[in-house]
Amino acid sequence: EPEVTQTPSHQVTQMGQEVILRCVPISNHLYxxxxxxxxxxxxxxxxxxxxNEISExxxxxxxxxxxxxxxxxxxxxxxxxxxxxxxxxxxxxxxEVSTMNTGELFFGEGSRLTVL
Amino acid sequence: xxSVTQPDIHITVSEGASLELRCNYSYGATPYLFWYVQSPGQxxxxxxxxxxxxxxxxxxxxxxxxxxxxxxxxxxxxPSVHWSDAAEYFCAVAPRGGNKLVFGAGTILRVxx
Numbered sequence: 476e477p478e479v480t481q482t483p484s485h486q487v488t489q490m491g492q493e494v495i496l497r498c499v500p501i502s503n504h505l506y507x508x509x510x511x512x513x514x515x516x517x518x519x520x521x522x523x524x525x526x527n528e529i530s531e532x533x534x535x536x537x538x539x540x541x542x543x544x545x546x547x548x549x550x551x552x553x554x555x556x557x558x559x560x561x562x563x564x565x566x567x568x569x570x571e572v573s574t575m576n577t578g579e580l581f582f583g584e585g586s587r588l589t590v591l
Numbered sequence: 592x593x594s595v596t597q598p599d600i601h602i603t604v605s606e607g608a609s610l611e612l613r614c615n616y617s618y619g620a621t622p623y624l625f626w627y628v629q630s631p632g633q634x635x636x637x638x639x640x641x642x643x644x645x646x647x648x649x650x651x652x653x654x655x656x657x658x659x660x661x662x663x664x665x666x667x668x669x670p671s672v673h674w675s676d677a678a679e680y681f682c683a684v685a686p687r688g689g690n691k692l693v694f695g696a697g698t699i700l701r702v703x704x
Contacts, residue, residue, distance in 0.1 A: 479634075508691070518635070518681060518694040531691060566634060580692060582627075584634035 477501045479583035481567050487589045488557055496552045496586045498567030507550045508568040508580065509542065511535075518566065524550065557590045564588075593618050595684050597695035604672050605703050612667040612698050614682030622684035624665040625692065626656055630678045638680075641665060652676070677702045 480499045488494050500507050509521040522532040524542050539561075541553045550569075554561055564587050568580040596615045604610050616622060624641040639650025646658040656667045665682060682695040 510692075517696050518683075518692075520691040520693070523691060533691075568635075579637060579640060581637075582635040584632075 477581075479567055479569055479581050481565075481583035481586045483586055484584070485587045485589070487591065490559060490590055491556050494554045494557055494561075494588060496554075496565050496567075496588070498550045498552070498569075498583055499548050500550055500567065500569030501571075501581055502548070504569035504571050504581070506530075506570045506572065507542075507544070508570075509552045510566040510568065510582075511563040512566065512585075513560075513563040521552075521565075554588075557588075559590050562588055562590045593686065593693070595682055595693055595695040597680075597682055597698050599698045600696070601699045601701065603701040603703060606674050607671050610667075610669045610672045610676070610700070612680050612682075612700070614665045614667065614695060616663050616665065616682075616684050618663075618684065618686055620687050621658075621660060622686045624656075624658060625683040625685070626650065626654070626665075626667045627681045627683060627694075628652075628678050629681065629697075635681065638667070672700075672702055674702045674704060676700060 482497045507524040510518050512518045520533050522536045523530045539555045543551050564585040566585045567583045570580050594617045626638040627635040628638050629635050638654050639648050639656055641648050641658045649655050654669050658665050679697045679699045681697045683692045685692050
């Protein structure tokens with residue numbers, strides 16, 4: 476069964492360092508998403524990406540964050556200068572069509588980021 | 592304000608007992624409705640979804656959910672819980688015309704033998 480894969484599963488970094496989280500969405504999917512879950516809190520939407528551009532982003536997704544599809548298979552989330560409050564589980568998701576068109580999201584297992 | 596509410600933070604049930612997890616939403620128009628499960632150290636797995644039509648939807652692992660428009664609810668049920676069902680369960684909505692999922696706070700299910 477096709478699945479969304481994420482690397483690394485866990486990353487520890489120092490405050491102020493750049494972090495790149497990687498995702499390989501399901502191959503025929505067109506929409507890509509990043510969500511995050513701070514420990515003990517809700518899963519929150521960060522950004523959606525379609526046709527090589529951001530289609531929607533939340534207020535959390537400020538200038539410190541960026542997303543990229545550098546090649547035909549990877550989808551990355553970059554945090555330019557990490558802060559303590561960026562510590563969270565980051566989930567990548569993909570869908571064949573957008574949720575606006577009743578697309579079902581398939582989530583990866585998450586990348587846990589710990590900022591010290 | 593638009594919101595998704597899961598009023599129970601923790602629920603403990605005995606193995607073999609029935610289960611109902613509550614979810615209420617507050618949106619102008621009925622959104623698309625989902626239940627996801629997250630086992631420890633795992634990602635989010637879709638249990639079931641409601642878009643339209645029959646208000647009782649069947650999902651994987653023996654779960655079902657009933658959409659009640661009058662109560663703005665989408666409660667998840669299972670007639671007989673297994674120890675492997677212990678996990679955190681998230682209700683989520685996708686507003687019609689939107690492009691993202693909005694999650695509830697989650698309900699942690701504990702199963703006692």
